[in-house]
Amino acid sequence: MAVRVQEEDFDLGVEAAALRGSGDAGALVTFSGIVRGGEGDVAAMMLEHYPGMTEAALEEIEAEACARWDLSASLIIHRVGRLMPGENIMMVAAASRHRKAAFEAAEFLMDYLKTRAPFWKKEETPEGARWVDAREADDDAAARWAK
Amino acid sequence: MAVRVQEEDFDLGVEAAALRGSGDAGALVTFSGIVRGGEGDVAAMMLEHYPGMTEAALEEIEAEACARWDLSASLIIHRVGRLMPGENIMMVAAASRHRKAAFEAAEFLMDYLKTRAPFWKKEETPEGARWVDAREADDDAAARWAK
Amino acid sequence: MKVMYFAWLREKTAISSEEVDGAGLATVSDLVEALRAKGARHAAAFEDVSAVKVAVDQKVVGFDASLEGATEVAFFPPMTGG
Amino acid sequence: MKVMYFAWLREKTAISSEEVDGAGLATVSDLVEALRAKGARHAAAFEDVSAVKVAVDQKVVGFDASLEGATEVAFFPPMTGG
Numbered sequence: 314m315a316v317r318v319q320e321e322d323f324d325l326g327v328e329a330a331a332l333r334g335s336g337d338a339g340a341l342v343t344f345s346g347i348v349r350g351g352e353g354d355v356a357a358m359m360l361e362h363y364p365g366m367t368e369a370a371l372e373e374i375e376a377e378a379c380a381r382w383d384l385s386a387s388l389i390i391h392r393v394g395r396l397m398p399g400e401n402i403m404m405v406a407a408a409s410r411h412r413k414a415a416f417e418a419a420e421f422l423m424d425y426l427k428t429r430a431p432f433w434k435k436e437e438t439p440e441g442a443r444w445v446d447a448r449e450a451d452d453d454a455a456a457r458w459a460k
Numbered sequence: 461m462a463v464r465v466q467e468e469d470f471d472l473g474v475e476a477a478a479l480r481g482s483g484d485a486g487a488l489v490t491f492s493g494i495v496r497g498g499e500g501d502v503a504a505m506m507l508e509h510y511p512g513m514t515e516a517a518l519e520e521i522e523a524e525a526c527a528r529w530d531l532s533a534s535l536i537i538h539r540v541g542r543l544m545p546g547e548n549i550m551m552v553a554a555a556s557r558h559r560k561a562a563f564e565a566a567e568f569l570m571d572y573l574k575t576r577a578p579f580w581k582k583e584e585t586p587e588g589a590r591w592v593d594a595r596e597a598d599d600d601a602a603a604r605w606a607k
Numbered sequence: 608m609k610v611m612y613f614a615w616l617r618e619k620t621a622i623s624s625e626e627v628d629g630a631g632l633a634t635v636s637d638l639v640e641a642l643r644a645k646g647a648r649h650a651a652a653f654e655d656v657s658a659v660k661v662a663v664d665q666k667v668v669g670f671d672a673s674l675e676g677a678t679e680v681a682f683f684p685p686m687t688g689g
Numbered sequence: 690m691k692v693m694y695f696a697w698l699r700e701k702t703a704i705s706s707e708e709v710d711g712a713g714l715a716t717v718s719d720l721v722e723a724l725r726a727k728g729a730r731h732a733a734a735f736e737d738v739s740a741v742k743v744a745v746d747q748k749v750v751g752f753d754a755s756l757e758g759a760t761e762v763a764f765f766p767p768m769t770g771g
Contacts, residue, residue: 326473329492333546339496342489342566344559345476346689349486360688363613363681366665391688399480403689412491412771413601416567419489423559423689431662431681432688433614444615447685454560493771507770510695510763513747538770550771559689570771578744578763579770580696591697594767 314379314387316371318362320394322401328388329406336385338408340415344423350398356437360393360402363431367391374425378407381421382414389422391432421458428455461526461534463518465509467541469548475535476553483532485555487562491570497545502583507540507549510578514538521572525554528568529561536569538579568605575602608674610642612652613683616659619652629677635661635670638680652682660685690756692724694734695765698741701734711759717743717752720762734764742767 317323325345333341348358371389378387384407391403405426407418434445464470472492480488495505518536525534531554538550552573554565581592611624632638639656642649653659656670662681663672674680693706714720725732735741738752744763745754756762 324473325476325490326471329472329490333492333494337496339494341492341494343472343476344563345480345488346559347480347486347488349484349557361614361617362688363611363662363665363683366662366681369665410496412493412570413597416491416563416570420563423563427689428686429667430688431613431683431686433684434687435614444684445687447687450560451689508696508699509770510693510744510747510765513744513763516747574771575768576749577770578695578765578768580766581769582696591766592769594769598771 314375314384315389316368316375317388317390318364318367318371319390319392322392323390323404325401325404328390328404332386332388332406332408336408337410338385338415339410340412341406341408342412342415342419343404343406344419345404346402348396348398348400348402354438354440355398356439357398358396358402359435359437359442360391360396361433361435362391362393366431370430371426374422374429377425378418378421382407382409382418384409384414384418387418387422389426391426391430393432424451424455424458427451461522462536463515463522464535464537465511465514465518466537466539469539470537470551472548472551475537475551479533479535479553479555483555484557485532485562486557487559488553488555489559489562489566490551490553491566492551493549495543495545495547495549501585501587502545503586504545504584505543505549506582506584506589507538507543508580508582509538509540513578517577518573521569521576524572525565525568529554529556529565531556531561531565534565534569536573538573538577540579571598571602571605574598608677609679610638611679611681613681615684616652616682620648627680629674632674634674635663635668635672635680638674639670658684690759691761692720693761693763695763697766698734698764702730711756714756716756717745717750717754717762720756721752740766 386408388406405422409415533555535553552569556562608629
């Protein structure tokens with residue numbers, strides 16, 4: 314169970330290996346978010362956050378996932394600062410005895426992170442910089458976990 | 461798009477990095493299956509398969525995933541032979557522009573692999589060896605993708 | 608109390624954070640009215656609060672939330688991490 | 690045709706694969722009857738076919754599937770990979 318907010322990159326393989334070592338998991342699901350380049354003409358992505366509240370929000374999201382599913386390990390890493398196309402933005406991981414729990418917990422972590430963790434993205438393009446709009450689909454995705 | 465059946469281990473980090481390089485993905489989901497040890501008293505796991513049919517079945521499953529979701533990359537690796545607790549059994553990965561497609565495709569790959577790819581697991585325990593029973597939950601999980 | 612701005616609210620106000628006297632401000636809405644009165648930049652930032660979220664002491668709340676005992680109020684657009 | 694056995698069907702028959710004369714065998718069920726008649730081991734393997742799956746030329750089919758043109762028939766329990 315860990316939460317990290319950092320400027321530095323991370324290595325999915327190293328993080329996954331550490332999670333496997335920390336419990337008797339049969340199933341490990343990871344999600345990586347990556348800065349897209351290409352047709353979108355995004356030259357770089359600036360990630361701003363609310364120090365203090367961000368960490369608290371991520372810990373709360375992770376604790377909620379651990380309360381809902383029997384996880385042997387979980388992890389949320391989110392980068393901040395200026396990121397280039399192809400770079401890691403963030404990752405979540407969930408390990409469990411069974412694949413259904415690992416998949417559901419990883420999706421839950423993502424849906425809640427998207428809508429409840431105070432991060433904001435600004436894209437730099439040839440036409441100037443623009444704040445990324447929140448997507449209604451993200452609210453809908455988070456709403457499906459309401460009990 | 462690749463399918464591998466092999467005795468050798470694989471490295472999740474290396475495989476994930478290769479998938480990211482092969483398209484403009486914003487989202488990458490991986491699933492790893494690992495031999496559980498611990499309370500189950502499983503000393504080792506023997507994995508048998510049907511050479512020829514296995515590869516064809518995995519390719520069909522992957523092609524079906526690529527037909528249903530817009531994936532920039534996908535991968536299925538499954539090991540065969542004798543595996544010890546803590547070792548990798550298999551992995552699937554799906555990369556897409558959006559996280560919903562990546563999550564759904566990875567779950568689909570797993571559900572279909574479980575029920576349609578000719579692999580059989582035998583557990584070695586202190587009380588002797590036993591073939592793992594198919595789980596009804598796996599059939600149910602696969603059935604939800606029927607259209 | 609400390610008032611903080613993030614993302615385009617920080618850009619519009621041209622301020623990351625400022626101290627505001629909370630006397631007489633019962634709710635977040637009262638604070639928003641007081642901030643609007645500070646000048647053109649603040650007024651522009653709070654022109655359409657339907658696009659603005661607020662956290663009081665690092666918890667997201669509604670604009671009708673009480674400011675009693677509040678030490679830190681933050682304004683920001685909907686989150687777009689992940 | 691080539692008949693193959695996997696997992697506990699391979700263990701019960703003590704055979705990985707064998708050649709079987711397909712003459713007069715219209716369907717998989719006909720083949721199963723012929724195999725049962727081969728001896729005690731085969732009879733034991735096919736005692737309860739509700740737990741047995743079959744692939745004809747590497748495609749999973751039902752026991753009523755035709756064997757016309759078939760070159761490879763495989764019997765195995767439900768799959769347990771992943």
